[in-house]
Amino acid sequence: MADLKFYDVILKPIVTEKSMNSMADKKYTFSVHPNATKNQIKEAVEKMFAGAKVVSVNTMNLDGKNRRRGNTAGKTSKVKKAIVKLTADSPEIEIFSGL
DSSP states (O other), X not given: OOOXXXXXXXXXXXXXXXXXXXXXXXXXXXXXXXXXXXXXXXXXXXXXXXXXXXXXXXXXXXOOOEEEETTEEEXXXXXXXXXXXXXXXXXXXXXXXXX
């Protein structure tokens, strides 16, 4: 396990059409640190956003894509996404409220 602080776990919110539609069900999508566990993600969301109570955390590890530039081939970095579901009585997360 990685020794991560709660402010290092969540990197940025993911704003796509699919993630915006799932906000009606109180599900929020974040890009998280690749070594973060589900418990660390839950703790980080509850500490960073006041009043948020997490019911479940679903994570997915995405491998890097193959990229070419001329004769050189490589891969982009790996990404980990987390979909966090809040309780029904939790307030909405302010980051997403203005979108």
